[in-house]
Amino acid sequence: MASPQSDWAKIYPWTKAPVICNGPMRLIALAPLATAVSAAGGIGFLGAGSDASTLSSMLSATRDEIAKCPNLAQYMETANILPVGVGFLLWAGEDLLQAALPILEEYQPAAVWLFAPSEPSQPKRWCDELRRVTRGRTQLWMQIGTVAAALAAVRDAKPDVLVIQAVDAGGHGLQYGSGLVSLVPEVHDRISEFCAENGQKMPLLVTAGGIMDSRGAAASLILGASGVCMGTRYLCSHEAEIAKGYQNAVLAASDGGVSTARSKLYDSLRGTSDWPKEYGGRGVLNASWHDAQSGMTFEENKKLYDQAMERGNEGWIGDKARLTTYAGSGVGLVNEVQGAGIITTEVRQGAKRLLKIT
Amino acid sequence: MASPQSDWAKIYPWTKAPVICNGPMRLIALAPLATAVSAAGGIGFLGAGSDASTLSSMLSATRDEIAKCPNLAQYMETANILPVGVGFLLWAGEDLLQAALPILEEYQPAAVWLFAPSEPSQPKRWCDELRRVTRGRTQLWMQIGTVAAALAAVRDAKPDVLVIQAVDAGGHGLQYGSGLVSLVPEVHDRISEFCAENGQKMPLLVTAGGIMDSRGAAASLILGASGVCMGTRYLCSHEAEIAKGYQNAVLAASDGGVSTARSKLYDSLRGTSDWPKEYGGRGVLNASWHDAQSGMTFEENKKLYDQAMERGNEGWIGDKARLTTYAGSGVGLVNEVQGAGIITTEVRQGAKRLLKIT
Numbered sequence: 001m002a003s004p005q006s007d008w009a010k011i012y013p014w015t016k017a018p019v020i021c022n023g024p025m026r027l028i029a030l031a032p033l034a035t036a037v038s039a040a041g042g043i044g045f046l047g048a049g050s051d052a053s054t055l056s057s058m059l060s061a062t063r064d065e066i067a068k069c070p071n072l073a074q075y076m077e078t079a080n081i082l083p084v085g086v087g088f089l090l091w092a093g094e095d096l097l098q099a100a101l102p103i104l105e106e107y108q109p110a111a112v113w114l115f116a117p118s119e120p121s122q123p124k125r126w127c128d129e130l131r132r133v134t135r136g137r138t139q140l141w142m143q144i145g146t147v148a149a150a151l152a153a154v155r156d157a158k159p160d161v162l163v164i165q166a167v168d169a170g171g172h173g174l175q176y177g178s179g180l181v182s183l184v185p186e187v188h189d190r191i192s193e194f195c196a197e198n199g200q201k202m203p204l205l206v207t208a209g210g211i212m213d214s215r216g217a218a219a220s221l222i223l224g225a226s227g228v229c230m231g232t233r234y235l236c237s238h239e240a241e242i243a244k245g246y247q248n249a250v251l252a253a254s255d256g257g258v259s260t261a262r263s264k265l266y267d268s269l270r271g272t273s274d275w276p277k278e279y280g281g282r283g284v285l286n287a288s289w290h291d292a293q294s295g296m297t298f299e300e301n302k303k304l305y306d307q308a309m310e311r312g313n314e315g316w317i318g319d320k321a322r323l324t325t326y327a328g329s330g331v332g333l334v335n336e337v338q339g340a341g342i343i344t345t346e347v348r349q350g351a352k353r354l355l356k357i358t
Numbered sequence: 359m360a361s362p363q364s365d366w367a368k369i370y371p372w373t374k375a376p377v378i379c380n381g382p383m384r385l386i387a388l389a390p391l392a393t394a395v396s397a398a399g400g401i402g403f404l405g406a407g408s409d410a411s412t413l414s415s416m417l418s419a420t421r422d423e424i425a426k427c428p429n430l431a432q433y434m435e436t437a438n439i440l441p442v443g444v445g446f447l448l449w450a451g452e453d454l455l456q457a458a459l460p461i462l463e464e465y466q467p468a469a470v471w472l473f474a475p476s477e478p479s480q481p482k483r484w485c486d487e488l489r490r491v492t493r494g495r496t497q498l499w500m501q502i503g504t505v506a507a508a509l510a511a512v513r514d515a516k517p518d519v520l521v522i523q524a525v526d527a528g529g530h531g532l533q534y535g536s537g538l539v540s541l542v543p544e545v546h547d548r549i550s551e552f553c554a555e556n557g558q559k560m561p562l563l564v565t566a567g568g569i570m571d572s573r574g575a576a577a578s579l580i581l582g583a584s585g586v587c588m589g590t591r592y593l594c595s596h597e598a599e600i601a602k603g604y605q606n607a608v609l610a611a612s613d614g615g616v617s618t619a620r621s622k623l624y625d626s627l628r629g630t631s632d633w634p635k636e637y638g639g640r641g642v643l644n645a646s647w648h649d650a651q652s653g654m655t656f657e658e659n660k661k662l663y664d665q666a667m668e669r670g671n672e673g674w675i676g677d678k679a680r681l682t683t684y685a686g687s688g689v690g691l692v693n694e695v696q697g698a699g700i701i702t703t704e705v706r707q708g709a710k711r712l713l714k715i716t
Contacts, residue, residue, distance in 0.1 A: 145615070146613050146615055146616050147612060147613040147615075147690060148613055148616075166537055166539070167615065168536050168537045168539065168540050174615075174616075176615065176616055176619065177615035177616065178526050178537070178568065178614055178615030178687035178688070179524055179525070179526045179536070179537020179538060179539060179568050179687065180537060180539045180577075181524070181526065181537060181538045181539065181567075181568040181569060181574045181577055181578075181688070182526050182568035182569075182570065182574070182614060182615070182686065182687045182688030182690075182691065183615055183687075184573075185570070185571065185573045185688070185691055186613070186614075186688065186691050189691070190612075190690075209537075209539075210536065210537050210539040210540035211539060211540075212540065213543065215542075215543045215581050215582060216539045216540070216543065216581070218580045219538075219539055219577035219578075219581050220539075220577075222573060222576045222577045222580055222712055222713075223574070223577050224573060254505060254544070254548075255504050255505040255506055255544070256536055256540060256544075257503070257504055257525065257532075257534065257535035257536030257540070257541055258504050258506075258532075258534055258535065261534065328540065329536035329537065329540045329541075330536070330539070330540030330543070330544065332505060332540075332544045332548075333540065333543055333544050333547070354580050355580075355713075355714075356713075356714050
């Protein structure tokens with residue numbers, strides 16, 4: 001049997017093993033971040049989220065950026081595939097799919113990352129339609145947070161890549177779940193059994209949630225994955241589209257197991273109410289959280305939140321910080337802002353050293 | 359600088375690297391389990407918990423068992439140290455310490471594992487007194503679940519070993535926390551800095567929480583630990599003192615991120631009310647939990663719980679299962695009952711293979 005690493009090299013020829021990618025963070029992972037990650041031998045993802053209105057301009061900007069990177073430009077020309085991925089939120093429904101399909105058909109990104117269906121039929125529907133319009137050239141990634149969801153995804157939608165998201169992940173994920181150390185081996189074993197029994201190709205496994213550096217990346221590979229995704233670490237990259245106040249709050253946070261929590265509070269304060277009920281967003285706890293815990297009414301909290309929004313970057317500073325600071329439980333390991341290419345290369349090479357891969 | 363592995367070999371000469379140990383599970387980890395783990399080259403722990411009334415008989419039984427194991431008996435004779443550890447819950451207070459001290463002085467176990475203080479002064483008090491009565495021959499292990507607690511422990515009590523417990527752990531632990539992938543590297547880095555700045559010896563690091571097999575063990579070592587602790591896996595050992603119904607419920611559970619939860623419910627149902635408020639117990643969700651979620655009064659739930667207790671092993675069976683089933687989020691990876699020695703050896707050797715340690 002071929003090793004997963006040779007699969008990666010065949011499907012994404014510009015990448016280097018082990019493959020590192022950035023999470024498709026909505027509004028944050030745009031052309032500069034995705035291009036920098038792919039240019040460094042990873043897979044850069046754009047965060048389209050629940051909205052296709054900027055998808056075409058985002059992909060167009062990415063294509064222009066990639067044309068300036070020799071290794072990627074050459075691949076793009078010969079394979080006619082855009083060497084980045086795009087992430088979508090499936091709960092946005094059929095309208096999003098229909099709006100996205102012609103654009104994805106035009107740009108043919110190397111990967112589409114699907115997350116958070118609100119109906120069990122959505123993963124298969126998206127996979128079928130995306131395979132049709134890209135003639136199977138776009139690889140389909142599906143992010144799950146439980147063993148049951150992994151089995152359902154592999155059975156129904158047959159994704160090429162399964163992203164296993166731990167409860168430690170920053171931003172949106174299942175409200176309840178487990179860490180990678182227990183989740184990855186169980187998903188690996190159950191999916192392997194299912195694929196063997198059904199003569200189905202095993203998807204590649206990617207980890208997400210709590211990984212901040214080469215140690216988390218190497219641990220992921222030991223646990224059974226062959227690729228690694230980071231979100232919070234890339235928040236502190238020069239290429240992330242992120243408010244300085246937000247980035248500084250990420251740099252300042254530590255001890256994320258207790259200084260962050262997963263809840264629906266920050267979505268509510270921001271006026272985001274579309275996520276299915278089983279999802280919450282993990283973020284750094286600040287005055288909005290503490291006031292809510294102390295019994296402040298939502299209306300009062302929302303008023304103060306909106307006032308903090310008007311203060312811009314100051315809305316993230318000190319004891320009076322109120323603004324949403326989505327970040328994972330490993331936030332204390334992120335202590336500087338670096339180039340996304342440096343982050344990608346450093347994590348990959350560090351993981352290889354730890355695993356004695358030559 | 360000597361590697362942590364050579365420290366282990368020097369301090370616990372009967373062990374083989376990487377060191378695997380069982381959690382000091384109260385009422386479950388008794389002489390048979392602790393002896394089997396130590397005899398297989400790990401460090402077996404007895405669970406004394408909050409009560410010293412059976413400590414002397416437990417240690418006496420362990421000494422008798424160990425005398426039957428050639429490698430351990432020889433060590434015990436030459437070093438005059440009992441090659442196992444004992445775990446205590448510090449919130450039980452000064453009475454427990456005073457009751458335990460003369461017994462520990464008599465038996466000189468290789469390690470004492472301290473957990474869950476209710477006062478910040480307790481770790482140092484216990485460490486000082488234990489070092490005094492055992493003349494420094496008993497190594498002091500301190501279990502923590504946050505970076506802040508790790509720093510406080512190292513600063514105040516200077517434990518020889520720091521056990522880093524993830525939120526995935528079964529049974530008691532902090533209600534809120536993170537997985538090992540983010541927690542271990544941050545604890546490692548902050549403690550290393552602190553020890554370097556203060557000219558203090560770095561404690562050995564052990565992981566606990568979510569580790570079920572060689573993959574979790576190897577990942578722990580990659581993350582920065584040099585020893586590994588498992589609880590749930592040893593619940594399904596022949597040597598665990600455990601009701602068959604409980605053990606079968608552990609074997610049957612899967613997808614622990616959503617099929618287990620950490621709460622105070624099961625402690626309340628069992629009449630255990632002494633744990634500090636920040637701790638909860640992770641267990642497999644059953645009818646007690648679902649009924650509580652559906653609004654059943656505690657009084658009614660407690661009545662049904664007590665009735666289930668009378669049914670014995672049947673109280674853990676099927677849809678009507680109500681009894682406490684403490685287990686970690688990796689419970690789905692435990693699928694058979696084996697000897698504790700086999701478990702210890704298999705996890706150690708598997709971890710070495712994964713890490714290419716010869």
